[in-house]
Amino acid sequence: MNKRRKFLATAFTLTGTIIGAGILGLPYIFAKSGFFIGLAWLIFLGVIMVFVNLYVGEITLRTKSTHQLPGYSKKYLGLWGKRIMVLAIIFGIYSALLAYMIGEGQSLSKLFSGGLEYSLLFRVGFWLIMTFLLQGGLKRLKSIEYWGVIMIIFIIALVFFLLFPGIKLENTTYFNVSKLFLPYGVVLFALLGFTSIPELRREIGKDRKLLKKAILLGTLIPIILYIMFSFVFVGVLGRNVSEVATLSFGGILGTILLLLGIFTMMTSFFVLSFSLQDYFVFDLKNRKILFLFVSIVPLVLYLLVSLFNLVGFVTVLGIGGAISGGVAGILILLMNIKAKKKGDRKPEYSIPINWFIIGILSLIFLAGIFFELF
Secondary structure (H helix, E strand, O other): OHHHHHHHHHHHHHHHHOOHHHHHHHHHHHHHHHHHHHHHHHHHHHHHHHHHHHHHHHHHHHHOOOOOHHHHHHHHHHHHHHHHHHHHHHHHHHHHHHHHHHHHHHHHHHHOOOOOOOOHHHHHHHHHHHHHHHHHHHHHHHHHHHHHHHHHHHHHHHHHHHHHHHHHHOOOOOHHHHHOOOHHHHHHHOOOOHHHHHHHHHHHOOHHHHHHHHHHHHHHHHHHHHHHHHHHHHHHHHHOOOOOOHHHHOHHHHHHHHHHHHHHHHHHHHHHHHHHHHHHHHHHOOOOOOOHHHHHHHHHHHHHHHHHHHOOHHHHHHHHHHHHHHHHHHHHHHHHHHHHHOOOOOOOOOOOOOOHHHHHHHHHHHHHHHHHHO
16 A cells, blocks of 8 residues: 555544534534534534644554554553543443434434435344444555545535535524534544544554644544535525434435445444444453454344433434543543653654643533533
8 A cells, every 4th residue: 555545544543433423413513503603613613623632643643552542542641531431432422322323223224225224224234234344454444544534525416516516505494492402422523433443553654744634634624524515404404404414305305315424424433333332452451352342232222212212323422422422531631741751652643732722622512511411
């Protein structure tokens, strides 16, 4: 693989992790709160997550040994840091996998049957396929991410140009101040992807100087695509957007949108499952429980949620994003400032940080958790 292809594959791994079920919930919450309220949250949290992702990348470059985030937390924060990070990451990954199974089942059922009555069957089928693909390891990850993200970009661009003539600007000027904080959790969920950054360092290999650019590109692509995607949906449909946005249309356009949802959730499901798998290999040194926790647990969670009708698609996104992203984000800030002092190798880049920055960003994350829950 040449250097340019390796760089793009690395950036697309992050992009593929970030673009998942979150994009399908953005138009709905943008429509409920007002497009420009949602846009403001997307830009604001997007800037924060660019720095958080760069902080994670710097941590990996300051460390000779290979870990997932819980391992880095133990090294730089101690056992308490690892335990909290484990809870935050597992909660976030399982929330994401649960949302992907809900969304994939509905999307596949509508694509092949025209309705949602076979959602359960297709969710189980999707789970079986992804369980098989996980056996291919990092090599298969690169291939799926690279072509999957190219397909995602192509479909979103196509949808944007197809829907653009039908946009009514008055649909984008609606404001609902009472729902000012509604977008926070879903937007943060849609921007989460730092669990895959340790994989990025492995993928980039010896070309570590390219890691910073790969993280920047991998984070900025989703933000741009989210703006395009949400703008056309809200502009065309106003407040009549489905919770899973790609279920909002029928016909050929509806088929294209369903394919978009299927590809986005598939790529992100794969990378998050691979990150969870690596956590057990590198940090717990336990391969025996891989299949149970990486494959069986998500299926059981889905069956429980479905059987008792516990939460909906957008609710899973909001709570998962606020809690997992907020708690892990705070720990990452603390890890970075410690790694600058305790790291055992010189990094290829360094991002400034101090206790004032940590304090401000931590307050934002904590406030987001509070508003999402209460």
